[in-house]
Amino acid sequence: MNWYLDVLKKYAVFSGRARRQEYWMFVLFNVIAAIILSIIDAVIGSNILIIIYWLGVLVPSLAVAVRRLHDTDKSGWFLLIGLIPFVGGIILLVFMATEGKPNENQYGPNPKLAPAV
Numbered sequence: 444m445n446w447y448l449d450v451l452k453k454y455a456v457f458s459g460r461a462r463r464q465e466y467w468m469f470v471l472f473n474v475i476a477a478i479i480l481s482i483i484d485a486v487i488g489s490n491i492l493i494i495i496y497w498l499g500v501l502v503p504s505l506a507v508a509v510r511r512l513h514d515t516d517k518s519g520w521f522l523l524i525g526l527i528p529f530v531g532g533i534i535l536l537v538f539m540a541t542e543g544k545p546n547e548n549q550y551g552p553n554p555k556l557a558p559a560v
Contacts, residue, residue, distance in 0.1 A: 447472040450507045451500075457519060461510035462554045466539060469507050473500060513550035514543030 446468035450461075480492045509519030515538055525535040545553060 444472070450503050453503070453506060453510075455502050455506055457506050457509045458513075459510050459551045460514040460543060460548075460554045461507050462514065462543065463511070463540070465554070466507055466511040469504070473504070508539070510550075511539055513548075514554065515541050516544045516548045516550070 446465050450465065450469045476496060477493060480496050484490050484492050505522070508522055512519055512521050517538060521538060522535070524531045524538075527534075543553065543555070547553060
């Protein structure tokens with residue numbers, strides 16, 4: 444749960460680097476929250492909760508994805524690859540699953556080696 448909250452605390456921080464664990468734990472908690480909210484929405488016959496949730500986590504989701512790409516020494520603009528149907532999603536998935544660069548890069552120090560803030 445701390446991984447999820449840490450990403451939300453860095454709401455619009457697009458600089459720096461994010462570890463794989465930080466990114467994928469955020470994705471996992473988003474999926475769990477979306478499932479729970481979808482069930483509640485289905486019970487009450489509405490879509491308002493899931494829409495509000497997705498609007499609320501849109502910026503943090505983009506920010507953590509950009510920081511994840513920075514960890515692999517790629518520009519945040521690589522997120523646009525995901526707009527290419529099918530192939531773009533697979534390429535982006537590979538980037539997100541790739542281990543980060545072990546040394547400091549142009550986006551900052553290795554988050555695995557950086558002290559926790």
